[in-house]
Amino acid sequence: MREAITLSFSKDLAKTIKKIAKKKGLSVSGLVKEAIQKYLLLEEFETLRAKTLAETEPKYGVLTDEDVFKIVS
Numbered sequence: 001m002r003e004a005i006t007l008s009f010s011k012d013l014a015k016t017i018k019k020i021a022k023k024k025g026l027s028v029s030g031l032v033k034e035a036i037q038k039y040l041l042l043e044e045f046e047t048l049r050a051k052t053l054a055e056t057e058p059k060y061g062v063l064t065d066e067d068v069f070k071i072v073s
Contacts, residue, residue: 007032 009017021031056062060071 017028017031021028024031026034053063062068062071
């Protein structure tokens with residue numbers, strides 16, 4: 001089921017959104033939908049990463065990708 005949501009943007013931002021949508025061959029709605037989906041995925045990733053780090057750092061001292069590399073090398 002779809003639900004309509006109304007958004008307001010500054011004139012400059014709206015102009016940029018329209019320009020990028022045209023360049024990508026998307027509607028403004030499609031571009032905004034794509035951007036929000038990417039943002040939500042990034043937020044989910046960052047939440048999971050923070051949770052994982054909170055669990056692994058005390059046990060293994062893992063904070064970065066380099067720490068993981070040192071463990072598996």
